[in-house]
Amino acid sequence: MAEEVKDEVARKESGTMTAFDRHLERCLSMIMHHDEVRQIADVIKRVKSERMVQEGG
Amino acid sequence: MVESMLPNKLSEAQLVDLPSPPGIIQKLHSCMAEEEVSSNELARVIETDQAFTARILKLVNSPFYGFTRDIASVQEAVTMIGFHAVHQLLLATSLLSEFRTKNSAINIDDFWRHSFGVGVIARRILNTVDRDTKQAAFVSGVLHDIGRLVYMKIMPDTFVTFYTELSMVTDLEAEVKFFGIDHQETGRALAQKWNFPESVTTVIANHHNPDAVENHGLLVSAVNIADILCHALQIGDSGNYYVSEFNLGAWKRIGLIPEDLEGILKKALDEIDESEKVVAQLR
Ligand SMILES: [Fe+2]
Ligand SMILES: [Fe+2]
Numbered sequence: 001m002a003e004e005v006k007d008e009v010a011r012k013e014s015g016t017m018t019a020f021d022r023h024l025e026r027c028l029s030m031i032m033h034h035d036e037v038r039q040i041a042d043v044i045k046r047v048k049s050e051r052m053v054q055e056g057g
Numbered sequence: 058m059v060e061s062m063l064p065n066k067l068s069e070a071q072l073v074d075l076p077s078p079p080g081i082i083q084k085l086h087s088c089m090a091e092e093e094v095s096s097n098e099l100a101r102v103i104e105t106d107q108a109f110t111a112r113i114l115k116l117v118n119s120p121f122y123g124f125t126r127d128i129a130s131v132q133e134a135v136t137m138i139g140f141h142a143v144h145q146l147l148l149a150t151s152l153l154s155e156f157r158t159k160n161s162a163i164n165i166d167d168f169w170r171h172s173f174g175v176g177v178i179a180r181r182i183l184n185t186v187d188r189d190t191k192q193a194a195f196v197s198g199v200l201h202d203i204g205r206l207v208y209m210k211i212m213p214d215t216f217v218t219f220y221t222e223l224s225m226v227t228d229l230e231a232e233v234k235f236f237g238i239d240h241q242e243t244g245r246a247l248a249q250k251w252n253f254p255e256s257v258t259t260v261i262a263n264h265h266n267p268d269a270v271e272n273h274g275l276l277v278s279a280v281n282i283a284d285i286l287c288h289a290l291q292i293g294d295s296g297n298y299y300v301s302e303f304n305l306g307a308w309k310r311i312g313l314i315p316e317d318l319e320g321i322l323k324k325a326l327d328e329i330d331e332s333e334k335v336v337a338q339l340r
Pocket of ligand 1: 201202240264265
């Protein structure tokens with residue numbers, strides 16, 4: 001198993017995935033393995049979390 | 058089990074009974090069909106309707122357009138944002154007021170926030186193209202899911218059952234199973250009845266299948282990607298759990314790189330926040 005995939009599995013198993021992570025994964029799940037889509041997902045996560053900080057939520 | 062709850066499917070006759078566009082829109086369309094009609098003449102047609110004139114002026118004077126001086130007449134609005142923009146805004150605002158009906162199955166404010174978000178992001182995605190295409194991206198983004206509201210209008214009870222009892226399976230196939238036709242097709246029927254520009258109709262009818270179109274591929278792809286981004290960012294709610302599969306073909310067609318996406322999304326989110334007021338005016 002690739003290092004990255006192991007990390008992901010470990011993260012999921014330890015329950016550190018947020019509800020938003022799960023939501024995003026569902027949105028993009030079909031092709032999450034695709035490099036560019038991973039980058040897109042990272043951008044979305046970053047924008048979303050900055051937003052949540054701004055809104056104090 | 059689903060089968061036993063099946064309502065009457067939407068019939069051709071019901072689609073023919075869709076609400077008609079208001080008189081002013083019909084007047085405008087017959088005027089546009091004439092050869093050699095000038096923007097000024099069209100502006101005068103709009104000015105015969107006070108409510109429409111007020112709406113257009115509110116919109117062009119809102120922070121959404123960001124003009125520094127007051128725009129006082131429809132003619133001026135036409136000069137500033139173009140006749141196509143004024144026409145499409147009229148179509149969109151008329152539909153918004155036509156479909157204000159409350160329905161317990163979906164939160165209509167969240168629905169319009171989703172729709173508006175898709176319009177704003179689609180327009181930002183196509184930032185480098187010509188003004189008319191950008192405008193079409195905005196309007197078709199705002200109206201892409203209008204077919205869902207057609208269900209609500211024609212079959213309100215079934216609509217409630219569909220969204221509340223079966224909320225986890227509201228994908229296109231489930232729509233066909235339940236209503237006999239998916240929301241892209243009900244949307245197309247409405248857009249045709251209202252004489253929408255062909256580009257906008259094409260987007261409404263194909264936003265979940267951007268690879269299927271021969272024309273307006275760029276526009277359809279922009280709205281498709283904007284839709285997914287809106288769902289991913291949880292901007293509003295289209296009343297649907299189902300999200301289109303991310304389409305790499307559409308992504309390639311719009312020619313964005315992930316590095317540019319961050320700026321686009323941040324600006325779009327700011328614009329969406331600022332524009333909540335505009336949305337309120339649209340209704
Ligand atoms: Fe849709
Ligand atoms: Fe949508």
